[in-house]
Amino acid sequence: MSSLLPLTSRLLGVSRRLMWRAAPGVSPLLRLTPAAPSWVAAVGKKDLPGLPVLLEDELEEQFVRGSGPGGQATNKTSNCVVLKHIPTGIVVKCHQTRSVDVNRKRAREIMREKLDVAYKGELSELLVKKKESMLKKQEKRKRVNENLEKKRLFKKALAADTKPEDDTV
């Protein structure tokens, strides 16, 4: 969990900048600053973000092939793949099948899902904050309008008091 915290603050920092820069009505996710994490995929306006793109350069992979030459010289059945995403420190282990190749592919799929959750987790937090901020503004505007209305009525009432009563309103 602790490995996610730096990610959180980075994403929040980035997105705050995005929110103020983006045109109103446009999802801040459409515009990515250069500082955004490289694995964040571009997203559609209304669609949910797609799964993050994995860059092999950002991955470290480990499995048992021994210290020798490998290949024909070794016959091992253990095929657990350990995949680490260096920028976030997220680690995925996969030994679901008897094929190393399939396990490697699945490990990457799982990694993309985990990164997506990590990203969406931050995204939901941002959305909640954004919504709160909007609600506050709405509340404030409502109160301001109510006060204005009260003042207007008050003034009207004052004006009405000093004039003779009319039948018509």
Added chain:
Amino acid sequence: MWWRRTLSRSCRCCLGCGRSGAKGIWSLRTRRVCSAPALPAGRITALQALDVWKRHFEEKGVTEPEHSSQYIIAHLLGAKTIESVEQQRLTQFLSKEKTEQVWQLCTRRLSRMPVQYVIEEWDFRDLTLKLRPPVFIPRPETEELVELVLTDLQRHPGAAETRRQTCLEVGCGSGAVSLSLLKSLPQLEAFALDRSQDAVDLSRENALRLGLQDRLKVYHMDVIKDTERMLGLFSSISALVSNPPYLFSEDMATLEPEILRFEDHAALDGGEDGLNVIRQILALAPDFLSDRGRVYLEVDPRHPPLVRRWTEDNVEGLRYAKTRHDASGRPRFCILQKEESHKDPDQD
């Protein structure tokens, strides 16, 4: 609970050990006692059996003790991995028959028979293959060899004349590479050959089981001895693939018992520098390949620069294209391309 049976039970293992025929040393030493634990008198659960055999493998110095017991017992429970067996089933009592099967198979593993031979199958990419000694067991690196070929064949689906893509595999073993390519490329036609009749039979059997027999032709041939026959049979091949024997002869003696005792040495030993079969394949490649067809080889990590130099010096019409590394970071694959000869016909 386990100790009630007589010691004579433990000698059963010797019948399993002498399986591999001429290639293993076990057939000469039938007296050797493998000392399996006695069959339990009472009933046990799969979990308990896993534990008994894991500890026993450890005691006897059998490598991968936990994985071995897990794969064997999972297989007998109808699953590929122990993780895919329901927890509930693992804690149920095994039937008497099932327990005997566990004991029989695990005892084979005591003789260092590879798990893949014990359960007579293994997975290669998205295929399950039947396996039998002494036919060579596919290695994980070779799964990557298939990926390399697929990448290229998928990018260039075939000449404008829509001539079907064909591949030729030298040294097909169980058929893993050819069958994997056929499964992924529905339009591909494959030719495969092996000098071992056991391998030819097993490849054909696997093709049948996978429903790919219509697109695979397997030949009992030796790339060194049957050159003429081969030249008459194969031409305009899109991809020549091989995981040929590439070990150095001097390294054979240090191989683990799983390999030395049970796998065909001829599938491993590439000669003094490991390049005997590779050189032969490269020399013949231009005659088999279509223009711009490619050779894909799995090799020893020391080979790529040697292969490059030897090809440049000895094979007209074949250009060294690239070296690829395996997932462990070792140089493992050589890709070469047939190039049209640029010789001016007026010269010479």
